[in-house]
Amino acid sequence: MEARFPGYRLLPYILILPSIAVIIVFLVVPFAMAVQQSFYRTSPFGTTTLFVGFDNYSQLFSAPEYVQSLLTTLVFAALVIGGGLALSLAIAILVTRKIRGVGFYQVAFIWTYALSPAVAGIIWALLFDPSVGLGTYLIQQLTGYRINMRVSGTPALLIAAAAAVWNMLGYNICFYIAGLQNVPKEFEEAARVDGASPWRTFWRITFPMLSPTTAFLLFTNTIYAFFQVFGLIDILTQGGPGGATEILVYKLYRDGFIRLRVNYAAAQSVLLFLMVAAMALFQLRVTTRRAEYSR
Amino acid sequence: MKRKRVSRNWFAHLVLIVGVAVLVFPVYMAFIGSTHDAATIGRGRLPLTPGTHMAENYVQAWAYGTGERVSGTPVRIMMTNSLLMAVVIAVGKITVSILAAYAVVFFRFPLRMFFFWLIFITLMLPLEVRIIPSYKVVADLGLLNSLAGLTLPVMVSATGTLLFRQVFLTIPKELLDAAKIDGAGPMRCLWSIILPLGRPSIAALFVILFVYGWNQYLWPLLITTEKNMDTIVIGIVKMLGTSESLMDWNLVMATTVMAMAVPIVVVILFQKWLVKGLVETEK
Numbered sequence: 041m042e043a044r045f046p047g048y049r050l051l052p053y054i055l056i057l058p059s060i061a062v063i064i065v066f067l068v069v070p071f072a073m074a075v076q077q078s079f080y081r082t083s084p085f086g087t088t089t090l091f092v093g094f095d096n097y098s099q100l101f102s103a104p105e106y107v108q109s110l111l112t113t114l115v116f117a118a119l120v121i122g123g124g125l126a127l128s129l130a131i132a133i134l135v136t137r138k139i140r141g142v143g144f145y146q147v148a149f150i151w152t153y154a155l156s157p158a159v160a161g162i163i164w165a166l167l168f169d170p171s172v173g174l175g176t177y178l179i180q181q182l183t184g185y186r187i188n189m190r191v192s193g194t195p196a197l198l199i200a201a202a203a204a205v206w207n208m209l210g211y212n213i214c215f216y217i218a219g220l221q222n223v224p225k226e227f228e229e230a231a232r233v234d235g236a237s238p239w240r241t242f243w244r245i246t247f248p249m250l251s252p253t254t255a256f257l258l259f260t261n262t263i264y265a266f267f268q269v270f271g272l273i274d275i276l277t278q279g280g281p282g283g284a285t286e287i288l289v290y291k292l293y294r295d296g297f298i299r300l301r302v303n304y305a306a307a308q309s310v311l312l313f314l315m316v317a318a319m320a321l322f323q324l325r326v327t328t329r330r331a332e333y334s335r
Numbered sequence: 336m337k338r339k340r341v342s343r344n345w346f347a348h349l350v351l352i353v354g355v356a357v358l359v360f361p362v363y364m365a366f367i368g369s370t371h372d373a374a375t376i377g378r379g380r381l382p383l384t385p386g387t388h389m390a391e392n393y394v395q396a397w398a399y400g401t402g403e404r405v406s407g408t409p410v411r412i413m414m415t416n417s418l419l420m421a422v423v424i425a426v427g428k429i430t431v432s433i434l435a436a437y438a439v440v441f442f443r444f445p446l447r448m449f450f451f452w453l454i455f456i457t458l459m460l461p462l463e464v465r466i467i468p469s470y471k472v473v474a475d476l477g478l479l480n481s482l483a484g485l486t487l488p489v490m491v492s493a494t495g496t497l498l499f500r501q502v503f504l505t506i507p508k509e510l511l512d513a514a515k516i517d518g519a520g521p522m523r524c525l526w527s528i529i530l531p532l533g534r535p536s537i538a539a540l541f542v543i544l545f546v547y548g549w550n551q552y553l554w555p556l557l558i559t560t561e562k563n564m565d566t567i568v569i570g571i572v573k574m575l576g577t578s579e580s581l582m583d584w585n586l587v588m589a590t591t592v593m594a595m596a597v598p599i600v601v602v603i604l605f606q607k608w609l610v611k612g613l614v615e616t617e618k
Contacts, residue, residue, distance in 0.1 A: 044441040044442070044508075044511055044515075045441055045442055045521045046443075048442065048521060049444070051438075051442070051521060052438040052442035052444045052447070053438075053444065055434040055435065055437055055438035055442075056434065056435045056438040056439070056450050058430075058431045058434060058435070058490075059431050059432070059434070059435040059450075059454055059491050059496070060450060060453065060454075062431070062487060062488075062490045062491045063453055063454065063457060063491050065472065065487075066469060066472060066473075066487060066488040066490075066491075067457055067460050067465065067491070069468070069472060070465040070468035070469040070471070070472050071460055071464075071465050071468070073468035073471070073472075074464075074465055074467065074468050077468070130350075131350075131351070131354050134347045134350060134351055135351065137347060140344075141348075145351050145355070146606070146610070147603060147606055148351075148355045148358075148359075149354070149355065149358065150602060150603075150606055150609070150610075151599050151602055151603055152358050153546065153602050153609075154546050154549075154595065154598035154599040154601065154602040155362075155550075155595060155598075155599075156546075156549070156550030156552065156568055156594075156598075157550070157552065158550070158552045158568045158571070158572065159550075159568065159571075159591055159594055159595055162365075162571055162572075162575070162587065162591050163361045163362065163364070163365045163591065164361065165575075166364065166365065166368060166381075166584060166587075166588065167361055167364060172376060172377065172378075172381065172584070174364060174381055206357075206358065206361065209358060210358070214609065214610065217610060218610055263461060267461050267463040267464070268461075268463075270463060270552060270553050271550075271552035271553065271568070271572075274552075274553075274572070275572060275575065289463050292463070292466070293463075293466070293553070296466065296467040297467070297470075297557070302467060305467055306467065306468075309464050309465060309466075309467065309468075312463075312464045313459065313460065313464050313465075316459045316460075316461065316464065317459045320458050320459045
């Protein structure tokens with residue numbers, strides 16, 4: 041494609057300037073600072089700063105709390121992403137089928153898109169409050185086991201994951217509905233005419249055609265489960281009990297702003313960036329590969 | 336054959352209704368919590384039907400934000416702060432990304448692809464990853480407790496720029512050529528041709544970003560320390576404070592319901608645009 045407006049030399053720079061200025065001041069500079077800090081250590085009163093190489097990093101990996109936090113994050117993310125995507129795809133398929141009241145169901149699911157992780161945390165804190173929560177009461181009636189998410193770790197992690205899945209459901213359903221509407225009906229019909237079972241049609245045709253949507257949702261849900269869930273965790277469990285729900289971003293926040301171990305937290309920032317970058321590149325690869333054979 | 340289809344649909348409806356119920360139930364309980372007095376909730380099991388204290392709870396939260404055990408900021412102040420932040424973030428991000436996408440698609444200039452990749456890379460640097468140095472930068476610029484400090488660091492949107500790039504690439508060349516022959520310059524073309532054509536995407540992105548802005552949590556928590564800067568999401572958290580079971584759950588829940596209501600109304604009002612815009616994005 042050729043230029044549409046030749047002769048304007050300065051204008052494109054002016055147009056792109058707001059983006060670039062914000063990126064430099066609020067992204068590049070802070071991130072460069074984080075990288076730099078991660079190689080230094082400052083004495084507690086900030087009087088001396090020492091270059092320590094990869095010391096902060098090796099300290100991280102030899103700290104049991106960090107390794108534990110990494111594992112917690114992976115388990116938590118797997119529950120939230122796996123459970124959330126499977127559930128929302130199933131619901132989206134039902135909603136886009138030709139049944140009565142599709143419009144009603146779409147609205148009935150989509151509104152949850154508006155709920156923030158923090159608000160979800162508050163509601164679930166009330167539901168599973170150890171003494172007054174209705175969820176606590178119901179589970180006791182059903183299983184005879186009185187859960188207390190302020191004391192035992194596994195229930196706390198499961199409740200946080202359930203709250204997160206609940207929180208993301210509307211968003212995921214929304215995108216899967218959009219994705220399903222872009223899957224040409226002819227393919228599914230052709231498969232049906234050829235006698236393929238609905239199950240087979242789904243896995244061989246619908247699901248592969250949805251792979252850009254799935255890749256996109258994998259990425260956004262990973263970002264959610266790694267970062268945006270911060271508010272939910274902060275309100276529901278504060279990372280506890282005993283670190284059972286202390287995911288990486290929460291640990292980073294505690295180390296940086298509460299324990300004031302800035303250099304140690306900076307190393308954690310850099311590692312988190314590497315993880316996000318790897319996931320983003322993965323998503324980009326899946327999306328572009330898909331785009332190539334659809335054209 | 337026909338009977339089988341009917342029974343299948345019943346099953347679909349059943350699953351969907353159960354699904355909706357599971358989604359609605361926690362929010363319904365929050366609403367119930369906002370209609371009783373603190374003592375009823377504190378006694379243990381929350382009733383399943385609304386109580387009689389709805390009006391007084393909401394009035395108290397709206398006008399004072401303070402109960403027996405919690406002290407917060409009045410909801411009317413926090414609501415204004417949240418609204419301002421959400422609208423500034425949404426409008427700002429959309430404007431900034433439209434301008435960037437317009438430059439990348441319709442102009443050829445040195446460093447064009449470099450800038451484009453720079454914007455793309457912001458996807459990989461969520462605020463949380465760079466939170467400590469970002470805080471320092473904002474503090475050094477003297478932007479703590481200000482609207483600029485709250486909104487500027489999240490103003491760039493890779494998603495928005497990518498979305499508008501996609502939309503602009505599909506605009507037929509002939510339309511612009513015709514306008515150019517009529518003597519329209521680049522800014523005139525943007526305003527009268529490109530923007531009207533991008534309206535569905537703008538509407539969809541507005542909903543997404545408004546909700547994103549309204550729901551900000553960690554950043555306002557760090558940046559705002561003055562009570563009159565509290566956004567509603569932050570306000571609720573401050574109400575929760577430290578005491579655990581001895582809490583005015585009724586006021587907390589009334590505030591929570593009001594905090595949810597605004598973005599929910601926006602999403603429902605723009606629901607058609609949202610899905611339509613997303614379908615376009617997917618293409």
